Amino acid sequence: MESSKQQTDIKNQIMDLVEDFYDLKHKNINFVPGISEVPVSGKVFDSNEIKNLISSSLDFWLTDGDYSEEFSKKMSNFLSLKHIRLVNSGSSANLVSLASLTNKKVKNHILPGAEVITTAVGFPTTVNPIFQNNMTPVFIDSELGTYNPTAQSVIDAYSSDTRAIMMAHTLGNPLEIEKIKDFADDKNLWLIEDNCDALGSTYNGKFTGTFGDISTLSFYPAHHITMGEGGAVMTNSTRLQLSIDSFRDWGRDCWCKSGHDNTCNKRFDWSLGELPYGYDHKYTYSNIGYNLKLTDLQASIGVIQMDKLENFIDLRRKNWKKIDSIVRNYPNYLSPHQPVENSEPSWFGYAILVKDNNHFSRDDFVKFLNERRISTRLLFGGNLIKQPAYEGKNYRVVGSLDNADIVMNSTFWIGVYPGITDDMISYISETFEEFFNSF
Ligand SMILES: Cc1ncc(COP(=O)(O)O)c(C=O)c1O
Structure with missing residues (x-):
């Protein structure tokens, strides 16, 4: 009891000092025309982000934890999307998104060699996952002014090998996403929205990032909210979320949260691949995965940024x-x-x-x-x-x-x-x- 009171007292002192430090280092920086930079982008924050970051470091959980969960809930409420999975960048989010659609447990999964429609005007890591997953990008042009491809140009690029559409809402400007989604549904194509530059944009009153099967966000400082580095993969499909988790977390078959065991209640009762019966599910891999998780330190910053979004x-x-x-x-x-x-x-x-x-x-x-x-x-x-x-x-x-x-x-x-x-x-x-x- 005494120790917990002491901890609270010390923490309060640290937080007061953070406030003082913030005021000295970051507050009220004067703009001098011609001398100070007019940046294109940057972190917008106050002492609260720093306090949460320090608080998270005092907790010393470090890996994906309570702050990640809190952030994901806030984002899920904001966009009305069921599943938000945090990763270490927007680029990783794009990589995991497309990889998750190659999982043979996913019905209609994509095989190597399939074509994915995308645009030549954009950021490389919207497109790179197509190469990285051994698929073929099909490049179309974008319009001048909006800097997006039209829905018609997406439709015109379709071939019998097309299995997915993956593109960004350029500089926050929404694609004609309703028409693209209708076309994708009609042809049974997957749709991934790179929403990294468009958090909060709407098309016909509905948030971008909520039309596709999967969408992504980046939390690099240039983006609408920041964690320094970070990203998110988002979906309404529980089936896809399990695949996303697997590719993000080493390709594992197990779906326990970090720090938990035996969520499936049959940890030593599985028979998968050519492994012996009962091989620990925690160490069973059903996909060629990565480890692209975020730390709780980053999420602690995002939790405060969400309130400002x-x-x-x-x-x-x-x-x-x-x-x-x-x-x-x-x-x-x-x-x-x-x-x-x-x-x-x-x-x-x-x-x-x-x-x-x-x-x-x-x-x-x-x-x-x-x-x-x-x-x-x-x-x-x-x-x-x-x-x-x-x-x-x-x-x-x-x-x-x-x-x-x-x-x-x-x-x-x-x-x-x-x-x-x-x-x-x-x-x-x-x-x-x-x-x-x-x-
Ligand atoms: C449209 C788009 N997608 C993906 C990314 C990659 O995000 P990150 O820098 O977090 O990897 C960016 C980067 O700014 C981007 O603009």
Whole structure:
């Protein structure tokens, strides 16, 4: 009793010190135009995230535990999805998602060599799991403005070898996901939504990430909420969740939570593969799996971030609108970012297309902005098949990838994340004006 009171007292002292430290190191950092960076993205946090992280380290559970469970419940409530499984990154989430569909225990599972429809405009680790699972990506183009492929272009890419559709809601802008889902159902295809950049986006009032058989999230600092590193694999299907767990956790057949035994009540009564009868289920493997679990330390940060999510989404939308009104001042030179019809994006960034003109290129403009401390990013891999990693790889392309080339050469994006203040937006506006007044 005495010891537990002492523990609480010491913990309270530590937490008070964390508050003081946070105020000194992280609070009220002044923005100085032209000197301070205007970031594209970043962690938005207060002392509560640090306190939870310290509290988790004092617990010293370390592996997947109570904080992971609390976070998963919060995310499950937010998106109204049954199963949230945490992994160490969005890339791992994508890898586990597709791998889980190769499990022979899953009805209609995917075999090696199958085709998976995806887009050439995007982030590599939306596509890489297709190669990593010995399947063939079928690349289609994306539209300029929305930077998503249309549902029709997905339909046009279908062949008798197609078994799945796997793509991202680019920069938070929802795909025409209802039509894509209807098509997937019609052709009995799996649908994986890479929702890493779109947490909180809606299509026809329903959250992206809730249409597909499986969807993913990333919690890297650039994303809507962060744990430093982290990701999630989400599904409403208990059958798929068991497969997801298996691939995430070494390929195991056993479905006990970390630190638990004999959930199946027949731990020493299984007869599987060519193992002797009764071989410990805990050490029985039914898939060629990985270990991609998250730590409870990371989840403890996510638990606090979840409480801020709705406000973060709101701020992203507000900042996006403000940047939009700046970009629309230069219609001869810049094409604005366009939300997909029937959607309300929870934006990841604001994409700008530099039109062909006699004064400057995308690279000139990007250089000008970066010299003035306004950070920019390209639209990820541009045209992915032009990346060295994809040279000589086995894939199919349907239609032209002309827009992907335009994205590669002429598009970039700037930040709308909640750390972007009105002072920063005024500075962005002035800097654009300076640039366009110079010719
Ligand atoms: C659409 C998309 N998918 C997946 C990822 C990978 O996420 P992570 O960095 O957590 O591996 C990213 C990264 O930003 C992304 O933008």
